[in-house]
Amino acid sequence: MKNLKKTALCGILLGSALLAGCSSHYVMATKDGRMIMTDGKPKIDKDTGLVEYTDEAGNLIQINGDEISGIIER
Template identity: 45%
Template sequence: MKQTVLIVIFALGLAACSSEYLIATADGQIITTHEKPELDRDTGMIEFEDDEGRTQQIPQSQVKQIIER
């Protein structure tokens, strides 16, 4: 019984620590990512991993807003 309670508490703790980011683009798209998008200063592109685990890039000029949720 104690083991089950500890597992549930641990699982809830992990879920509370994860962050989701929303990227709003200039053309009205909303892109969801589970990792913080990063700016590649050499190329001027915002790089992130999409929901399917693929690395994506979009020009910084096309990003209107990045929100942590």
């Protein structure tokens, strides 16, 4: 019974790791020449004009949309 639990747990962990690896990455170019790598698609808030994204370290960051010159999927 313990082997079945270990096998099931390993399967769940492996599946989670594979799904996490499937998220899309984007590159945002700023008007001052910086290239910002994101983990997942950036979200644009039309009310505030802010672009919200998660950086590669997992931090949630917001930047003014006026500073962005382009967003492309990597």
